[in-house]
Amino acid sequence: MKITRLETCAVTPIDMEGVKDAIKQVPIGQADGAPNFSIRVFTVGPGGHTPHHSHASEHLNYILEGSGEVMEGDTARPIKSGDYILVKPHEKHQYRNTGETPLKFMCMVPKEYE
Amino acid sequence: MKITRLETCAVTPIDMEGVKDAIKQVPIGQADGAPNFSIRVFTVGPGGHTPHHSHASEHLNYILEGSGEVMEGDTARPIKSGDYILVKPHEKHQYRNTGETPLKFMCMVPKEYE
Numbered sequence: 001m002k003i004t005r006l007e008t009c010a011v012t013p014i015d016m017e018g019v020k021d022a023i024k025q026v027p028i029g030q031a032d033g034a035p036n037f038s039i040r041v042f043t044v045g046p047g048g049h050t051p052h053h054s055h056a057s058e059h060l061n062y063i064l065e066g067s068g069e070v071m072e073g074d075t076a077r078p079i080k081s082g083d084y085i086l087v088k089p090h091e092k093h094q095y096r097n098t099g100e101t102p103l104k105f106m107c108m109v110p111k112e113y114e
Numbered sequence: 115m116k117i118t119r120l121e122t123c124a125v126t127p128i129d130m131e132g133v134k135d136a137i138k139q140v141p142i143g144q145a146d147g148a149p150n151f152s153i154r155v156f157t158v159g160p161g162g163h164t165p166h167h168s169h170a171s172e173h174l175n176y177i178l179e180g181s182g183e184v185m186e187g188d189t190a191r192p193i194k195s196g197d198y199i200l201v202k203p204h205e206k207h208q209y210r211n212t213g214e215t216p217l218k219f220m221c222m223v224p225k226e227y228e
Contacts, residue, residue: 001186001207002200003193027198028174034200035172036224037151058149060142062176062220072115079117084141086116086148093115106176108222110150 002032006041014042014050021048021097030111038114040107044068044097052094057113059087061095066103068096116146120155128156128164135162135211144225152228154221158182158211166208171227173201175209180217182210 009025022044029038041064044050052071061070067080070087071094079085079095087093097103123139136158143152155178158164166185181194184201185208193199193209201207211217 001184001191001202001205002198003184003191004198005196006198028200032200033202034174035203037172037174037222039174039176039198039222060148060151060153060222062153070115070117077115077117082119084116084118084120084153086142086146088115088147089149091115108151108153108174 002028004028009041016051018051018053018094019049021045022050026114029114034111036111037108038111040109040114042095042105042107044095044103046097046100046102048103049096050094052092054090054092055113056089057110058089059085059093060108061085061087062106064104064106066097066101067099068103069098070095116142118142123155130165132165132167133163135159136164140228143228148225150225151222152225154223154228156209156219156221158209158217160211160214160216162217163210164208166206168204168206169227170203171224172203173199173207174222175199175201176220178218178220180211180215181213182217183212184209
């Protein structure tokens, strides 16, 4: 059993095409012996965003803090703290922080995509 | 893509041996087309608990609200809002609400165990 908190997890800036002002933390992942799924947490600064892309794996998301929008294909849908989101495999998506405070969200993925 | 909030999700009381004062909601699950993992949310009342048991599937947990303890085998470990917990397969565990407000936590599992 592992018990941890976000403030103790290593922070990795995301250096990837299509990403602006985003960092990643992995409170539960492969290194902990998670057998199937990992919990990643992304923090996106005001005006920042994740890539507008699609991939074979799904995302299970939970918005921890802040607000913004998620692109469902080319349609922007508003999101805020407390929302649960399922991004299905091969669905084009992007998280954008349109607010004035950090947008922080959990992103569960198969561990191979951690 | 599905976007939802807990307050719109159906509530199921948990009628299972070893459980006291706990309800379940499934914001993201099989019914939504989640291909691998589901997000369940449990709310345990003050003095309530989940079963003290083990099983083949892991739990990925995040404490949304409240405080209490998680049994790691026969050892109680304190938990509170903001904690991330990995319960490994076959690890005996139990969530107990030792506080005075509801203990609410996310519990991600393989969809077969939803």
